[in-house]
């Protein structure tokens with residue numbers, strides 16, 4: 171099915187930050203959210219389903235035009251999604267991360283996905299690792315990480331017009347794991363390759379900084395766990411730049427992913443040892 175601009179926005183987008191987006195990992199921001207008849211209808215449907223969604227007015231929120239441009243691809247076209255039956259939002263208990271501790275979505279946002287703007291995941295066949303590509307300031311606390319997640323979510327929803335934060339699971343610099351988009355909903359993180367693709371974000375800009383040992387240890391555990399839970403083949407654990415021309419997940423995290431998936435790498439060992 172041909173991809174159309176989501177919500178009537180013109181594409182392609184122009185880069186917000188000067189330079190080659192493939193080098194700096196930045197993608198353009200859509201300047202305005204939509205508040206069209208379909209969005210209003212969707213809000214009504216969500217309300218009928220017992221969900222609390224922000225109004226069109228409140229969804230605009232503060233301007234994110236001055237934010238650095240994380241590496242975000244495009245949402246699936248709304249026109250094709252609208253015909254699909256909205257998937258129920260997964261409760262936190264349906265996210266299986268084994269013995270790993272998952273910080274629930276409610277710990278960082280009060281907002282719910284606009285489920286009528288998404289497709290159901292219908293099974294996971296690949297996992298893709300990203301960085302956020304934002305300013306590499308230090309995230310010192312859980313509150314810092316929560317604030318950064320909400321910033322990313324609001325950018326995706328208010329500036330991009332997406333249904334929710336694009337990623338499903340997020341690892342912060344202290345090695346905590348956060349729930350992003352419910353895993354029974356298709357993500358928005360690799361243009362043209364979102365179906366059945368689990369989006370894992372590691373917070374940071376790994377073109378400019380190195381991921382922390384805690385984040386990498388958690389990432390390996392999480393990838394091994396999710397691959398096992400969803401029966402994802404080892405070769406289908408990829409990085410964003412292995413799907414498309416982008417700097418994401420940054421040269422330093424890419425280098426680590428190459429190492430950990432190598433013959434003697436930690437991730438490969440974890441997966442082969444159960």
Ligand SMILES: [Zn+2]
Pocket residue numbers: 241242299300301359410418419
């Ligand atoms: Zn990415």
